[in-house]
Amino acid sequence: xxxxxxxxxxxxxxxxxxxxxxxxxxxxxxxxxxxxxxxxxxxxxxxxxxxxxxxxxxxxxxxxxxxxxxxxxxxxxxxxxxxxxxxxxxxxxxxxxxxxxxxxxxxxxxxxxxxxxxxxxxxxxxxxxxxxxxxxxxxxxxxxxxxxxxxxxxxxxxxxxxxxxxxxxxxxxxxxxxxxxxxxxxxxxxxxxxxxxxxxxxxxxxxxxxxxxxxxxxxxxxxxxxxxxxxxxxxxxxxxxxxxxxxxxxxxxxxxxxxxxxxxxxxxxxxxxxxxxxxxxxxxxxxxxxxxxxxxxxxxxxxxxxxxxxxxxxxxxxxxxxxxxxxxxxxxxxxxxxxxxxxxxxxxxxxxxxxxxxxxxxxxxxxxxxxxxxxxxxxxxxxxxxxxxxx
Amino acid sequence: xxxxxxxxxxxxxxxxxxxxxxxxxxxxxxxxxxxxxxxxxxxxxxxxxxxxxxxxxxxxxxxxxxxxxxxxxxxxxxxxxxxxxxxxxxxxxxxxxxxxxxxxxxxxxxxxxxxxxxxxxxxxxxxxxxxxxxxxxxxxxxxxxxxxxxxxxxxxxxxxxxxxxxxxxxxxxxxxxxxxxxxxxxxxxxxxxxxxxxxxxxxxxxxxxxxxxxxxxxxxxxxxxxxxxxxxxxxxxxxxxxxxxxxxxxxxxxxxxxxxxxxxxxxxxxxxxxxxxxxxxxxxxxxxxxxxxxxxxxxxxxxxxxxxxxxxxxxxxxxxxxxxxxxxxxxxxxxxxxxxxxxxxxxxxxxxxxxxxxxxxxxxxxxxxxxxxxxxxxxxxxxxxxxxxxx
Numbered sequence: 001x002x003x004x005x006x007x008x009x010x011x012x013x014x015x016x017x018x019x020x021x022x023x024x025x026x027x028x029x030x031x032x033x034x035x036x037x038x039x040x041x042x043x044x045x046x047x048x049x050x051x052x053x054x055x056x057x058x059x060x061x062x063x064x065x066x067x068x069x070x071x072x073x074x075x076x077x078x079x080x081x082x083x084x085x086x087x088x089x090x091x092x093x094x095x096x097x098x099x100x101x102x103x104x105x106x107x108x109x110x111x112x113x114x115x116x117x118x119x120x121x122x123x124x125x126x127x128x129x130x131x132x133x134x135x136x137x138x139x140x141x142x143x144x145x146x147x148x149x150x151x152x153x154x155x156x157x158x159x160x161x162x163x164x165x166x167x168x169x170x171x172x173x174x175x176x177x178x179x180x181x182x183x184x185x186x187x188x189x190x191x192x193x194x195x196x197x198x199x200x201x202x203x204x205x206x207x208x209x210x211x212x213x214x215x216x217x218x219x220x221x222x223x224x225x226x227x228x229x230x231x232x233x234x235x236x237x238x239x240x241x242x243x244x245x246x247x248x249x250x251x252x253x254x255x256x257x258x259x260x261x262x263x264x265x266x267x268x269x270x271x272x273x274x275x276x277x278x279x280x281x282x283x284x285x286x287x288x289x290x291x292x293x294x295x296x297x298x299x300x301x302x303x304x305x306x307x308x309x310x311x312x313x314x315x316x317x318x319x320x321x322x323x324x325x326x327x328x329x330x331x332x333x334x335x336x337x338x339x340x341x342x343x344x345x346x347x348x349x350x351x352x353x354x355x356x357x358x359x360x361x362x363x364x365x366x367x368x369x370x371x372x373x374x375x376x377x378x379x380x381x382x383x384x385x386x387x388x389x390x391x
Numbered sequence: 392x393x394x395x396x397x398x399x400x401x402x403x404x405x406x407x408x409x410x411x412x413x414x415x416x417x418x419x420x421x422x423x424x425x426x427x428x429x430x431x432x433x434x435x436x437x438x439x440x441x442x443x444x445x446x447x448x449x450x451x452x453x454x455x456x457x458x459x460x461x462x463x464x465x466x467x468x469x470x471x472x473x474x475x476x477x478x479x480x481x482x483x484x485x486x487x488x489x490x491x492x493x494x495x496x497x498x499x500x501x502x503x504x505x506x507x508x509x510x511x512x513x514x515x516x517x518x519x520x521x522x523x524x525x526x527x528x529x530x531x532x533x534x535x536x537x538x539x540x541x542x543x544x545x546x547x548x549x550x551x552x553x554x555x556x557x558x559x560x561x562x563x564x565x566x567x568x569x570x571x572x573x574x575x576x577x578x579x580x581x582x583x584x585x586x587x588x589x590x591x592x593x594x595x596x597x598x599x600x601x602x603x604x605x606x607x608x609x610x611x612x613x614x615x616x617x618x619x620x621x622x623x624x625x626x627x628x629x630x631x632x633x634x635x636x637x638x639x640x641x642x643x644x645x646x647x648x649x650x651x652x653x654x655x656x657x658x659x660x661x662x663x664x665x666x667x668x669x670x671x672x673x674x675x676x677x678x679x680x681x682x683x684x685x686x687x688x689x690x691x692x693x694x695x696x697x698x699x700x701x702x703x704x705x706x707x708x709x710x711x712x713x714x715x716x717x718x719x720x721x722x723x724x725x726x727x728x729x730x731x732x733x734x735x736x737x738x739x740x741x742x743x744x745x746x747x748x749x750x751x752x753x754x755x756x757x758x759x760x761x762x763x764x765x766x767x768x769x770x771x772x773x774x775x776x777x778x779x780x781x782x
């Protein structure tokens with residue numbers, strides 16, 4: 001069998017998060033390991049109303065094959081919203097609907113990477129992006145992530161290699177919860193202007209800022225080879241798998257469109273009609289405000305519980321939005337070794353390892369705060385604190 | 392820009408069908424070019440009832456992230472149906488839900504192919520399979536397709552090359568509408584038993600047999616490296632993008648599952664609940680019987696119209712099911728050159744070229760008969776006949 005498999009699939013790690021899903025879903029276990037939105041973010045009643053309306057209004061169109069780029073009306077909605085919020089000047093031709101942001105990562109890897117090509121990523125970065133790009137067997141050049149975002153000197157040094165693209169998550173980064181500062185965004189933009197590379201800005205959480213002011217994108221609308229990713233997974237429903245990819249580069253979009261056609265012809269057209277109809281007929285900003293208020297409370301409960309139960313040698317980030325925070329243990333401690341002990345205490349997290357392309361036995365871990373109530377968060381952090389004090 | 396693109400995407404042709412979609416969708420044009428199921432195959436009212444039921448019964452589960460392999464209940468339904476109809480012994484662990492069969496083709500390419508690896512395909516074969524595999528830059532070894540299916544001597548000869556898999560569409564093949572004979576299936580199985588290659592049987596139309604007796608699969612349940620593809624696109628709704636991949640090889644399934652995770656995490660879970668609920672609560676066999684009766688009539692209208700309007704030098708296949716038939720023009724005629732002239736006469740088809748990996752200006756064309764009523768089919772064939780007689 002082994003000799004029938006591709007080198008690409010052999011080079012691609014399975015997802016740690018998915019591999020522990022079973023252990024973490026034991027009803028006794030308090031899990032901070034997943035990245036599930038709180039179900040309160042799914043406007044179920046309104047979505048059911050939209051379903052009835054679109055079936056009655058559009059009939060067979062919501063069930064038939066459709067075009068690869070996605071429902072024009074939904075793409076127009078996205079163009080309008082990104083103009084209003086971010087000042088981007090877009091038409092529907094700048095937007096491709098993807099089957100979740102994950103498909104966008106897969107398409108980017110396919111369209112840009114050959115074996116051995118360079119990819120610059122944050123250190124640490126989103127584990128499923130590492131997976132998606134690994135399929136093409138690139139060389140990863142990880143650049144340190146600071147409190148202000150990707151380190152500019154590190155970026156400049158990494159760009160000395162033959163690099164195809166730079167992958168960044170500027171807002172409430174996964175896994176760290178960190179947000180790039182305004183000053184650092186400008187510096188990174190200046191550096192990128194001097195290089196022929198694609199900048200990927202992955203922004204699944206940008207709408208979920210519960211503190212501070214929204215900052216401009218780094219490259220979107222400014223760089224010639226810029227791709228911006230967005231999704232409705234965190235604001236409407238992840239189960240429908242509807243994300244989107246924005247670029248002003250027509251050639252790039254044309255190639256991504258071919259890869260998308262090859263990947264699944266088009267994204268579920270019913271789901272596209274559904275989300276468009278929901279957005280058009282409901283107060284989306286008010287809905288998002290409710291999600292943000294909830295996540296703000298849950299994040300604060302987690303941070304306050306950490307202040308109370310964690311030993312002072314353990315540090316953590318203070319996110320201004322999104323779904324995750326990042327814990328750093330004392331030097332030399334391995335979060336991976338801690339994981340089975342935590343499971344014994346009925347609490348789960350994701351050890352740092354899968355978020356790095358070049359580090360094992362990391363002293364870091366990712367915690368998710370969006371999918372548990374305050375009491376459960378406090379109890380889970382108490383259990384984790386007990387374990388950390390035993391270190 | 393060019394130097395930023397991957398070799399894989401540069402090697403992948405855009406879909407001819409999708410590129411002519413706009414021309415073919417001119418309301419005056421009678422199009423036999425697409426591959427759209429007749430909307431009568433979408434049980435809209437029953438699907439709307441199922442939507443209401445699953446939202447009420449399963450609540451947030453139909454909107455949340457879900458597992459990569461797919462809804463266990465839907466996989467169990469598929470296992471039971473394939474046991475009842477084909478005698479295959481399957482558990483849910485043999486089945487992965489895919490985002491349409493197209494995703495399955497994409498995953499197979501990723502998991503099995505490196506640049507230069509061999510792939511055996513029918514000559515002609517499904518154009519989107521050529522696209523999907525092309526992304527990995529394999530060497531294609533096309534083997535002639537006869538009235539009985541893939542030519543066994545041709546297969547044996549092609550297997551002398553370093554080949555990873557053989558791709559076949561045994562029932563109502565796309566594009567030809569041909570079905571492999573029972574005798575040829577046995578011969579092909581015997582040949583494949585002697586080689587360490589994966590056999591992909593792509594069966595999107597198997598349920599749509601409107602004449603003759605169902606024949607057994609070639610490799611499913613018999614070969615150690617066998618993959619069978621199926622879909623609900625042709626029997627329930629294509630817009631929902633729900634297909635499935637069946638194998639008894641655990642190692643292969645595990646790798647495909649990683650590739651699927653990377654590709655889009657999981658298939659739209661709402662769509663999976665929806666199709667499962669629909670199947671469970673309705674008479675699916677009766678629904679399929681209605682589709683078959685309609686397609687039988689439409690196919691016969693097309694064939695009778697060809698007998699009447701086509702010159703006798705033009706030959707065509709007589710499908711026993713599925714959605715397509717295949718027309719062969721006199722030697723030396725190019726269907727591709729005919730295409731713009733046909734558009735002038737307001738009728739569209741797909742010229743043979745994109746179904747071959749090694750032929751251009753082919754004297755063949757694919758016609759679809761499922762998405763037009765009898766009168767329209769007769770009129771379209773009359774227009775095409777006028778053109779063919781001018782040749």
